[in-house]
Amino acid sequence: PYRSAPPRMLRARAAGWTLLLCALLGRSPGLPTAVNITWSSINFKTILRWQPKPSDYFYTVEILGQTSNTQRKCIQTTETECDVTDVLRNVRETYTAHILSVTSSRMDNFEQPPYAVSENFTPYNQTILGKPEIQNYTQKDSKMSIVFKDPLTPYMFPNGSFQSVRDIFKNDLEYKLYYWKDQSSGKKDATTKSNKFEINVESTKNYCFYIQGIIPSRSKSRTGQESMVLCTKYGTEVFIILAAVAVAVLALAIALPVILCKRKRAKLAREKQPLNGP
Numbered sequence: 001p002y003r004s005a006p007p008r009m010l011r012a013r014a015a016g017w018t019l020l021l022c023a024l025l026g027r028s029p030g031l032p033t034a035v036n037i038t039w040s041s042i043n044f045k046t047i048l049r050w051q052p053k054p055s056d057y058f059y060t061v062e063i064l065g066q067t068s069n070t071q072r073k074c075i076q077t078t079e080t081e082c083d084v085t086d087v088l089r090n091v092r093e094t095y096t097a098h099i100l101s102v103t104s105s106r107m108d109n110f111e112q113p114p115y116a117v118s119e120n121f122t123p124y125n126q127t128i129l130g131k132p133e134i135q136n137y138t139q140k141d142s143k144m145s146i147v148f149k150d151p152l153t154p155y156m157f158p159n160g161s162f163q164s165v166r167d168i169f170k171n172d173l174e175y176k177l178y179y180w181k182d183q184s185s186g187k188k189d190a191t192t193k194s195n196k197f198e199i200n201v202e203s204t205k206n207y208c209f210y211i212q213g214i215i216p217s218r219s220k221s222r223t224g225q226e227s228m229v230l231c232t233k234y235g236t237e238v239f240i241i242l243a244a245v246a247v248a249v250l251a252l253a254i255a256l257p258v259i260l261c262k263r264k265r266a267k268l269a270r271e272k273q274p275l276n277g278p
């Protein structure tokens, strides 16, 4: 009569199959692989992030380019992020990351650890332009001029100075200025390929503005982060003058009756003693 195999034997058989399957796939069983892998990159500083937090294993990141050799970063990390900026130097190249799940004991093993694959990332097309830094702005009569700096990247020239986003994007980089009369909502804009805006404004109004980098040739992530909003203070001078006038008027308003009263009293006093006069 047919009798099923004892449970221990079944378990052994199942384990055997699992091992065989793993050997065929070249994976070690058990370790979770990374999910929700994201690239976040601003001014070419690029961080790879993923989940979940590892409990009793580690992650190692491999960066694969089209022409460069595979490079390892954040070897056996317990973090869920990795700064990969320095291995993405060929900014026009398209990279992929493999996030390996490893245990330390398995490091010398020949087996390929399980891994997750990121989406492709091309720094030149995908890094986000950071905020431009405004150095100087003035409003003189009807001319407003604004001077600002290109954001810097983490990459250096051979002489040790940092490359700016303009050093990399060159003619692909523009800046947009948005400006409006203080207290009003109608925005105007202007565009430049230099580091200066000079625009005509109404000379008796305050203006507020911000600046944003733009890469018009991109189809995605064209606009960068917005600079802080700043406002011209044309009105302060006028305000100070008005305040001074107001103070003068007020002083006069108080002083005048006093003076007049004194004069009147003096006059009355004089009229009361006409005989004593010379």
Ligand SMILES: *[C@@H]1O[C@H](CO)[C@@H](O)[C@H](O)[C@H]1NC(C)=O
Residues within 6 Å of the ligand: 035, 036, 051, 052
């Ligand atoms: C991955 O992201 C989704 C959606 O944001 C979230 O629901 C899920 O919990 C994340 N996975 C892990 C392992 O954190």
Ligand SMILES: *[C@@H]1O[C@H](CO)[C@@H](O)[C@H](O)[C@H]1NC(C)=O
Residues within 6 Å of the ligand: 135, 136, 137, 138, 145, 147
């Ligand atoms: C600021 O702008 C004014 C007028 O445009 C210019 O004379 C001055 O040199 C600028 N200062 C700096 C630090 O750029």
Ligand SMILES: *[C@@H]1O[C@H](CO)[C@@H](O)[C@H](O)[C@H]1NC(C)=O
Residues within 6 Å of the ligand: 157, 158, 159, 160, 161
């Ligand atoms: C470094 O080299 C770059 C490009 O050759 C140049 O623009 C920059 O002014 C140099 N910086 C210094 C501090 O010499």
Ligand SMILES: *[C@@H]1O[C@H](CO)[C@@H](O)[C@H](O)[C@H]1NC(C)=O
Residues within 6 Å of the ligand: 094, 122, 125, 217, 218, 219
């Ligand atoms: C990067 O952007 C340029 C210009 O938009 C485009 O021609 C090129 O195909 C893009 N490269 C990738 C890998 O998406």
